Amino acid sequence: MSLELSAPAQSAPACADDGVWLECIECGEQFAPFEDIRYTCDECDGLLEVRYDDPPTFDEFEGRGVWRYNAGLPFEVGVTLPEGNTPLHEMPRLREDIGLKRLRVKHEGMNPTGSFKDRGMTVGVRVAKELGVGRLACASTGNTSAALAAYGARGGMETLVLLPSGKVAAGKIAQASLHNARILEVDGNFDSCLDIVQDLAAKGEVYLLNSLNPFRLEGQKTIGFEILEEHYEDYGEYPDRIILPVGNAGNTSALYKAFRELVQSGALDESEVPKLTGVQAEGAAPMVEAVRNGNDEVRRWDEVETIATAIRIGNPVNAPKALPGIRNTGGTAISVSDEEITAAQRDLAAEGVGVEPASAASVAGLRKLRETGEVGADESVVCLTTGHLLKDPDAAFAAGGDPEPVPNDTEAVLEHINAGSSPFGRLSQQVSKAADSPLLPALVGGGLAVGYLGYRKLRSKLE
């Protein structure tokens, strides 16, 4: 099977360009990489993968960011802002609380447009230039569109993005808008947007830069290279497990590919490969369903909903690449509730790391897997946080405390500060959580009364 962890490196076929070619993961058909535009196999419609006759070793990596890893990429350099080289935060309090030997958080929200998508776009837009295409396009839950708009603008190319109407966080639309993408809002979910953009690509109207495009995943592989290098530098060993949020399962596929290539080149032993562990929101968890039930196929969920709009996806197109990744590394998958996601977002924020909800899913999943014992206390774990807090300011504001109005007077401000933290701030969080409840008016009324009484009590204590 071509996606085995230990599959040996191949020699370049006649169609290869400088040792690089495309290969179907289903039927093995091989294609020239930059002659024609194709996203899937001409023969069987299977997913394509970029292959190299000379997979990379750690010794070949030099420089910083994504292009440090060009020994494992199809070009020396791309359209760059630049991207990669993101922090691998230590989280001592969270580690202690969850009960783990080691915990690091790889914050991909620190990329130029605030998500890991930049790593894929720096390569994808470079390939688009090689192919000489005109208009770039993607379907997106938001981050891909922001990255495409920025990298398209950098490359001087026209961009078009299809978004599910009303389901994209404000920061992401603002980015796509300012970087001058044409934004088409579709009355449907992400999966319908992807269906449409695939049709447009098949008609030759646009060049598709979703993760179905195998070159995007080449850039995203560098997350895996970076984690392994930095972890090894700090501890003299690789992490036992990498936990990441899953939507289309592009990142899961990309990380697995990074590990396979290092195993192929002999740079990494099969026993050293981290267990890939995927996390989805309960309302959009088709991959988790497949992993937990041992299915080879993933069932498309037509109805999806979650606060983590970035991963509000019912048809993970990269599942045929990602499922072997999870299984062959001994990983697993788990779903988490929106409440667990918000709690994890607060946990990260409490240690200074600001992420959007989808990103916090990795930490929520870790906590749950520790509770069930599927992750042991003796493990070294890296959680991937995929997008920045400012991507979704509404979610951040809902999860955080409220501003407190104070008079324009120092003494009054001091008095307010000494009266303690705002009971109204905490109250508004409780009310927003209960917003769907038919008891809302009673809760608001009762809550206000309780809040006010608490406030009076505090004040009278101080006076």
Ligand code: F0G
């Ligand atoms: N986290 C964030 C913040 C994302 O934006 C996405 C995907 C994922 C996780 C899931 O990654 O698809 O590789 O499994 N966002 C895409 C978008 C779908 O359009 O921005 P995946």
